[in-house]
Amino acid sequence: MxxxxxxxxxxxxxxxxxxxxxxxxxxxxxxxxxxxxxxxxxxxxxxxxxxxxxxxxxxxxxxxxxxxxxxxxxxxxxxxxxxxxxxxxxxxxxxxxxxxxxxxxxxxxxxxxxxxxxxxxxxxxxxxxxxxxxxxxxxxxxxxxxxVGAGVLASAVGQDKEYMKRVFTSYGLKVGPYVVIRPREWAQDEAGARKKIVDLAGEHGWPLFVKPARAGSSIGITKVEDLSGLDEAIAEAQRHDPKIIVEAALRGREIECGVLEFEDGPRASVPSEIPSPETHTYYDFEAKYIDSTPGIVPAPLTDEETAEVQRLAVEAFEATSCEGLVRADFFLTEDGEFVINEINTMPGMTPISMYPQMWQAAGISYSELVDRLVQAALRRSTGLR
The missing domain is CATH 3.40.50.20 (Rossmann fold)
Structure with a gap:
């Protein structure tokens, strides 16, 4: 029929x-x-x-x-x-x-x-x-x-500054000097924990940056110029996370680079530079979001420096098994070496945030950036990553 x-x-x-x-x-x-x-x-x-x-x-x-x-x-x-x-x-x-x-x-x-x-x-x-x-x-x-974004392991590693640095080191990426104070260590041997911090300052000098180990947006961070400000800084960091990390200051330029997952793998954006804010002692929460200290896009780097920081940003993305997107933050030290500070697996994407600005400078609009991230997530299935 x-x-x-x-x-x-x-x-x-x-x-x-x-x-x-x-x-x-x-x-x-x-x-x-x-x-x-x-x-x-x-x-x-x-x-x-x-x-x-x-x-x-x-x-x-x-x-x-x-x-x-x-x-x-x-x-x-x-x-x-x-x-x-x-x-x-x-x-x-x-x-x-x-x-x-x-x-x-x-x-x-x-x-x-x-x-x-x-x-x-x-x-x-x-x-x-x-x-x-x-x-x-x-x-x-x-x-x-x-x-959208990193899986369970990569997200956890990217959030914990201690283990992030450990992973970077295992892959040959250079990190700055630091010590970690865990809550049990602070509770059982406060004097010994404090001595670790003082020894860090003795070896690398003041100032030190006291940070919650698992927080972002510069919240809970204190720049400590000498021993007198240490206890208050520790208390402020512990208010956000019982585990803290204390880092020696790195003298150099702050350089950021975005990484985005394309169909053929991750690629790095145009890098940017974060200048020292005029009204803040460092790039803290208010400098980032309230007073909106503008970054420089693209960063004034040589072609060789640009290629190197882009290579290192992708390497950090791969080392931590990230997916989707990452913003990698570096210091370009006075001797010309890039030292990685941290990655952010879900960077701020406000209209003034550096991640979308870097990609816009690379020719990808904010709307296209969002679309690429959604499409990358739709291409992947859930499961062990």
């Missing part, structure tokens, strides 16, 4: 991939994460993707938020908060834990849970603990949902 004259079923329109932009979180970098999310929501191509904004409050509740990027900017020297954007003060967004089901649900007390549709990829723009450190990545692996 011929089927030529039978009515044909209408073709179903193909569904656009759905991107959940997850932001906020429990870390001290909550506000900057919201600002980054606002920039991503503004840049993502709405003709190509459906978008679901999900904010995580400071106490850990996953909230359905308004899709209003204009409300997610720094205003009057303060960063925004997820609670200000949440559409409900009690409801919570729930991810599926069944890899065969990508249906996201919104649940409120006393109400029937509301299906929000399937999510094809998560764009987690959280910074710091409980978001950038492998914890959220582990949850997404359990859920079977692809996501």
């Amino acid at each position: 011929s089927t030529e004259n039978l009515p044909q079923s209408p073709e179903q329109p193909s569904r656009k991939p759905r991107v959940a932009v997850v932001f906020g979180g429990r870390s001290s970098e909550h506000g900057i994460s919201v600002v980054t999310a606002g920039a991503v929501l503004s840049a993502i191509d709405r003709t190509k993707y459906d978008v679901l904004p999900i904010g995580i409050t400071r106490d850990g509740r996953w909230a359905l938020t308004a899709d209003e990027p204009e409300r997610m900017a720094i205003s009057d020297r303060r960063t925004p908060d997820v609670e200000e954007l949440a559409e409900s003060g009690e409801g919570a967004v729930l991810l599926p834990l069944d890899p065969s089901d990508r249906e996201v649900v919104f649940s409120e007390p006393g109400s029937v849970p509301k299906a929000l549709g399937e999510v094809d990829v998560v764009f987690p723009v959280l910074h710091g603990p409980y978001g950038e450190d492998g914890t959220l990545q582990g949850l997404l692996e359990l859920s079977g949902v692809p996501y």
Whole structure:
């Protein structure tokens, strides 16, 4: 029997991939994460993707938020908060834990849970603990949902400054002098721990930088000029993380370089230079985000120096098994050597952040950058990375 004259079923329109932009979180970098999310929501191509904004409050509740990027900017020297954007003060967004089901649900007390549709990829723009450190990545692996950026191990290594440096050293990348003080060490032998720091200063000189070992955005960091400021600096760092790292000052120029995953592998961006801020003693949180100390893009380097820092940035990306994106931060010392300070597996992507600026200078717009990151995540399946 011929089927030529039978009515044909209408073709179903193909569904656009759905991107959940997850932001906020429990870390001290909550506000900057919201600002980054606002920039991503503004840049993502709405003709190509459906978008679901999900904010995580400071106490850990996953909230359905308004899709209003204009409300997610720094205003009057303060960063925004997820609670200000949440559409409900009690409801919570729930991810599926069944890899065969990508249906996201919104649940409120006393109400029937509301299906929000399937999510094809998560764009987690959280910074710091409980978001950038492998914890959220582990949850997404359990859920079977692809996501932008580094996997569980790379995220954890990239968040912990001690183990990051250990990995770099094992791959032959040069790092600066440092000591680590763990919480048990501080509790059981405070005098011995303090002596380690003093010995570091004795060998390499003051100032020292006292930092939380697992934090970012320069939060909790103190530049210590002499012994009198040490105890206060340690207390401030421990307020953000019980494990601290103390680094000797490196004298030289601060150079950053972005890495982005392309179809054929990672490539490095145009590098940038962070000049010494005029109104701050170093490139701290306020210099970065509030007073917006501008970086220099491209960095005034020789062709040989540019090629070398790009090579080292990709090497750091590979050494830590990163995916998607990384910003690698270096010092170009007075003797002409690049020393890696750290990587950031989910760098700030606010309109003034250096990562998107470096790629824009390399010919990739912010919108194209976001699209490339989403496409890279969609190409990958979840599982052990």
